[in-house]
Amino acid sequence: MFNLLLSYLNFYTYRISVPNKKENMENLQKKLGEVLGLERAAQKAVDELIEMKLLKSESKNEAKEIQGEASTHEEKIQEVASVYSEDKNVRLDVAKVEESAKETEEKAAKIMETYLGEKPDTSEALEFLCLAEGVEVAHYEVLQAICSNFDNKKALTSIKSILKEEQRHLSQCIDMAKAAVSA
Numbered sequence: 001m002f003n004l005l006l007s008y009l010n011f012y013t014y015r016i017s018v019p020n021k022k023e024n025m026e027n028l029q030k031k032l033g034e035v036l037g038l039e040r041a042a043q044k045a046v047d048e049l050i051e052m053k054l055l056k057s058e059s060k061n062e063a064k065e066i067q068g069e070a071s072t073h074e075e076k077i078q079e080v081a082s083v084y085s086e087d088k089n090v091r092l093d094v095a096k097v098e099e100s101a102k103e104t105e106e107k108a109a110k111i112m113e114t115y116l117g118e119k120p121d122t123s124e125a126l127e128f129l130c131l132a133e134g135v136e137v138a139h140y141e142v143l144q145a146i147c148s149n150f151d152n153k154k155a156l157t158s159i160k161s162i163l164k165e166e167q168r169h170l171s172q173c174i175d176m177a178k179a180a181v182s183a
């Protein structure tokens with residue numbers, strides 16, 4: 001019976017691979033960088049869409065508000081990174097976060113260019129914002145799961161509050177995209 005139990009437990013250790021401390025830290029650095037890069041790319045995207053005259057009146061103002069919040073999120077993520085770098089149980093490397101942020105920002109800019117193509121219209125511009133916000137929501141969800149592996153309340157609370165705002169951004173963008181095609 002005991003042997004059976006042991007083989008059962010062994011089976012489980014093979015099936016579920018929980019990240020170790022080092023993997024957790026690397027995941028955290030990468031994901032924090034990714035959300036940082038996404039926030040920076042989102043701010044630039046709004047400027048570019050306005051410059052291309054694709055956002056008009058109400059949606060322009062709403063996109064500007066979202067852009068302002070993206071800037072606040074950028075600052076908050078930098079704070080979270082510094083909280084984790086000072087946490088002696090984590091000792092996160094801020095330079096690695098910045099490296100990942102840069103890579104993500106470049107990728108996001110390329111995706112935007114591909115998505116909009118040669119002659120984008122307002123609908124495509126708003127749908128691109130939906131895409132960007134959707135990606136942000138997904139990344140913050142995963143980041144929240146990673147942060148739950150660390151015992152740092154301050155950082156986790158901050159991520160949770162940004163995730164809520166990102167979920168709101170996504171519904172705002174979906175509403176704007178729908179309004180653009182409604183009579």
Ligand SMILES: [Fe+2]
Nearest residue numbers: 133136166169
């Ligand atoms: Fe956002």
